[in-house]
Amino acid sequence: MALIVPVIFIAVFTFSAIKKVNIYESFTDGITEAFKFTVSLLPCLAAVFMMCELFERSGLSDLLTRWLSPVFGFLGIPEELTKLVLIKPFSGSGSLAYLSRIIEAYGADSYVARCACVCFGSSETVFYISAVYFAGLKVKKLALPIVCVLAATLVSTILACLICKIM
Amino acid sequence: MNVIFTAVFISSMVALAICAPQDFLPALMQGGESAVKTALTLFTIYAVWMGLSKLCERSGISRGAARALRPAAKKIFRTDSEAATESLAMNISCNLLGLGGAATPYAVKAIGELEKESNSYAQKLLFVINATSVQILPTTVIAMRAGAGSVSAADIFLPSLICTAVSTLLAAGLFIAGNKLWR
Numbered sequence: 280m281a282l283i284v285p286v287i288f289i290a291v292f293t294f295s296a297i298k299k300v301n302i303y304e305s306f307t308d309g310i311t312e313a314f315k316f317t318v319s320l321l322p323c324l325a326a327v328f329m330m331c332e333l334f335e336r337s338g339l340s341d342l343l344t345r346w347l348s349p350v351f352g353f354l355g356i357p358e359e360l361t362k363l364v365l366i367k368p369f370s371g372s373g374s375l376a377y378l379s380r381i382i383e384a385y386g387a388d389s390y391v392a393r394c395a396c397v398c399f400g401s402s403e404t405v406f407y408i409s410a411v412y413f414a415g416l417k418v419k420k421l422a423l424p425i426v427c428v429l430a431a432t433l434v435s436t437i438l439a440c441l442i443c444k445i446m
Numbered sequence: 447m448n449v450i451f452t453a454v455f456i457s458s459m460v461a462l463a464i465c466a467p468q469d470f471l472p473a474l475m476q477g478g479e480s481a482v483k484t485a486l487t488l489f490t491i492y493a494v495w496m497g498l499s500k501l502c503e504r505s506g507i508s509r510g511a512a513r514a515l516r517p518a519a520k521k522i523f524r525t526d527s528e529a530a531t532e533s534l535a536m537n538i539s540c541n542l543l544g545l546g547g548a549a550t551p552y553a554v555k556a557i558g559e560l561e562k563e564s565n566s567y568a569q570k571l572l573f574v575i576n577a578t579s580v581q582i583l584p585t586t587v588i589a590m591r592a593g594a595g596s597v598s599a600a601d602i603f604l605p606s607l608i609c610t611a612v613s614t615l616l617a618a619g620l621f622i623a624g625n626k627l628w629r
Contacts, residue, residue, distance in 0.1 A: 333454075387591045393601075401584075423624050424570040427621040432617075
């Protein structure tokens with residue numbers, strides 16, 4: 280598995296060299312684009328991260344966790360995962376930190392940790408992605424796609440907890 | 447986004463002002479700081495992959511991939527744009543390889559190209575696919591479990607594959623169905 284990335288790089292570089300592409304210039308041009316892209320992203324990131332930080336520190340996220348735990352339990356999602364499932368749509372690094380805490384607390388091979396890993400691996404940071412993708416565009420009616428994604432994520436979370444019990 | 451942002455921001459601000467007003471400014475600063483740190487990490491990832499993608503572009507690799515995927519892209523995304531198809535192809539292959547960080551710049555590029563033909567349907571569908579994480583190899587998670595001393599770190603591979611396939615198909619299906627109903 281670790282070989283995939285090096286193989287891709289070697290293949291592309293060799294192929295480009297055969298095609299007589301100016302590799303140094305092209306690579307630098309790509310990085311210039313990457314730089315412009317990152318800079319254009321920064322305002323969105325700053326705003327979203329400020330929102331997450333406020334949400335976390337104000338205690339509202341804990342409150343929401345406490346309210347929703349019983350609902351999640353009813354759906355077959357372990358209580359310990361409530362916060363992870365709630366944070367994931369907003370923040371990748373936040374949920375990653377929380378995932379490592381779960382693995383540490385319950386052990387990597389425990390049911391809760393395996394559930395957490397599957398949930399984490401099969402979902403994405405929905406709000407963050409929508410902020411990045413549609414930054415500066417005038418696309419309207421984003422509610423439908425976002426609702427679809429969130430609904431599907433919830434279903435796959437429930438499914439993850441079921442499958443981990445069997446496998 | 448605006449509605450959610452405003453609602454969460456205002457309710458959090460009010461709660462924080464009541465519980466711990468001295469934490470208010472530090473919280474905002476902290477958010478800004480982690481944004482800059484994240485941007486730095488993202489830049490390194492994008493620099494590597496967009497450098498590589500420039501090479502693919504100039505050597506004709508991505509054009510070849512786009513040509514192969516043209517009929518499929520036409521059917522699924524209803525797009526005729528060659529540049530958009532190129533970015534779409536790269537985005538989806540990165541996703542399948544579990545290179546989530548590399549997939550993002552291609553998605554943004556594709557969305558920009560689709561904007562030119564004002565194809566908001568394809569833009570939203572691409573978002574739905576990316577936001578439900580089409581991933582074959584959950585590399586990060588497997589690495590984390592191995593690091594924590596798991597006996598078989600990769601045994602979550604199959605459950606993850608099933609879940610991510612279900613969520614992507616379900617979300618895309620819901621979106622396409624919803625799109626038809628609302629028109």
